[in-house]
Amino acid sequence: MTSLEKINAFAELGTFLSQFKLDSDKRNADVQANDLFFDDFIRLIDLSQSHNGWFTPEQVRFAIVSWADALTVENLEKWLSAYHLTDHEPKTVGLILAGNIPLVGFHDFLSVLMSGNKALVKLSSNDQKLLPFLARYLVEIEPRFSNLIAFTDGKLENFDAVIATGSNNTARYFEYYFRDKPAIIRKNRNSVAILTGNETDSQLHDLGEDIFRYFGLGCRNVSKLFVPEGYDFTRFFEAIFPYGDVIHYEKYANNYDYNKAVFLMSNFKLLDNGFLTIKEDNSYASPISSVFYEFYANADVLKQRLEQDKDLLQCIVSDGFMADSIPFGQTQKPQLWDYADDVDTMDFLLTLA
Template sequence: MSQKEIINAFIELGQFLQQFSLQNTTENSKVKNNDAFFNDFVQLIDLSQSHNGWFTPEQVYFAIESWAEALTEENLNQWLTPYTYTEREPKTVGLILAGNIPLVGFHDFLSVLVSGHKALIKLSSNDQKLLPFLAKYLIAVAPKLSDRITFTEEKLQNFDAVIATGSNNTARYFEYYFKNKPSIIRKNRNSVAVLNGKETQEELTQLGEDIFRYFGLGCRNVSKLFVPKGYDFKNFFEAIFAYKDYIHYEKYANNYDYNKAVYLMSMFQLLDNGFLTIKEDQSYASPISSVFYEYYEDLDQVAQRLENDQEKIQCIVSNNLIYNSINFGQTQKPKLWDYADHINTLDFLQTI
C-alpha cells in the first residue's frame, strides 16, 4: 500500500471530522461514507461520558475539532515532506495507549500508519471507543488498511517495536518488558507557565485554557506557575473566572472538594476562588482542580531549572520569557510536528 493512499485516507478522515463541533454538527453530503458513519459517530460522542466520566461532549468535540484541523492535505504534506518513504515489508509496531484525554494516542496511530507499518493497538480501559470507530472509518475509505490495524485486549505479542505511554511506575515495567525491542517509553510529564506580571487580561484568560482544558488531565495542561516575588494573583483570578462552570462537573467538583479539604487539614496556605486552588509548592504535578506556584527572583535561574528538569516538562508557556516557550492558550493545539516528550516519532519509525 503506497504512502499516498494512506495519506489520502487520513485526509478523508479529516473531512469526515470537520462535520462535528459542539456548536454546529452538520452533515456534508460530499463526505464519503456518511450513510454508514455520521449518525453513529454523533451517538458515540453523546455516549462518551457514560464510558468515561471525564469525556464530556465539550471535551470530546474539542479533541475531534483539533484533529479535523490537523488532518488536512496541507498539514500532512508539511509534516511528511522531510521524509522519503519507499514501499517495504511493514513492521508491526505495538501501541500501548493512555486514556487520560480523548484520542490521546491518535498521533502515534497516525505516525505508524503513514510510516508504512502495521499498528497493533492495546487501548486504555478509559478510552476504548473513539479510536476503533475512526479506524473503522479509515478502513471503509481504504480497505487495504484492514491488514495494518489490529486492536487487542491481550498482552502484546509478535511485534517488532513498541510505543508505550504510562505513568512513571508503568514505564519501569515497560522498560524491562520491552528491553529487547526498539521502543519509545513515555512517562509522566507536566507543563508550566512562567509569568512576569505584565501579562494582559486576555493572555491570562488564555492561560486558563491551558489549565482547564480536559479538566487538567493532560501532560500538556499547565499545572505549575512560576511568578515573580510579590506577584499579585488578583488579575489571574479575574481572568480565569471564565472557567467557573467547570465546578459544575461532578467529577471535577469532587476532586476540588477533596483536595481542598486535604490541604486545609494539612494546614497548607491556599489561594482559592471557588473552583481552583493554588498552592505554593516546588513540585510540577498538581492534583486536579489545583495549580502549584513558585516565586522567582531571577528568570535565568528559572530557565536553567527548566532545562535541568526537561525530562519532566512537556510544554513551557510564557510571553517569550523562556526560550522555546509557546504562547498562552496553545498547549492543547499541537501541530503534527509537535511531538510528545520531544521525541520525533517519525524518525524512530524509520529506524526499525
C-alpha cells in the same frame, strides 16, 4: 499504498471529523461513507461520558475539532516532508495507549500507518471506543488499511517494536518487559507557565484554557505557575473567572472538594476562587482542580532550572520568556510535528525498516 494515498485517506478522515463542531453538527453530503458513520458518531460522542466520566461531549468534541484541523493534505504533507518515506516490508508496532484525554493516542496510530508499518493497538480501559470507530472509518474508505490495523485486549504478542505510554511506575515495567525490542517509553510529564506580570488580560484568560481543558488531565495542561516575587494573583483570578462552570461537573467538583480539604487539614496556605486552588509548592505535578506556583527572583536562574528539568516537562508556556515556549492558550492544539516528550516518533518508526 503510496504515501499520497495514505495522506488522502487521513485527509478524508479529517473532512469527516470537520462535520462535528463544538456546539453543532453539520452534515456534508460530499463526505465519503457519511450514511454509514455520521449518525453513529454523534451517538458515540453523546455516550462517551457513560464510558468515561471525564469524557464530556464538550471535551470529546474539542479533541475531534483539533484533529479535524490537523488532518488536512497541507498539514500532512508539511509534516511528512521532513522524512524520506520508502516502500518496505511493514513492521508490527505495538501501541500501548493512555486514556487520560480523548484520542490521546491518535498521533502514534497515525505515525505508525504513515511510516508504512502495522499498528497493533492495546487501548486504555478509559478510552476504548473512539479510536476503533475512526479506524473502521479509515478501513471503509481505504480497505487496504484493514491489513495494517489490529486491536488486542490481551497481552501484546508478535510485534517488532513498541510505543508505550504510562506513569513512572508502569514505565519501569515497560522498560523491563520490552527491553529486547526497539521502544519509545513515555513517563509522567507536566507543563508549566511562566508569568512576568506584564501579561495582558487576554493572555491570562487564555492561560485558563491551558489549565482547564480536559479538566487538567493531560500532560500538556499547565499544572504549575512560575511568578515573580511579590506577584499579585488578583488579575489572574479575574481573567480565568469565565472557566468557573468547570465546577458543575461532578467528578471535577469532587476532586476540588477533596483536594481542598486535604490541603486545609495539612495547614497549607491556599488561594482559592471557588473552582481552583493555587498552592505554593516546588513540585510540578498538582492534583486535579489545583495549580502549584513558585516565586522566582532571577530569570536566568529559572531558565537554567527549566533546562535541567526538561525531561520532566512537556510544555513551557510564556510570552517569549523561553525561546521554545508555547503561547498562552495553545498547549492542547499541537501540530503534527509537535512530538510528545520531544521524541521524534516518525524518525523512530522509519529506522525499523
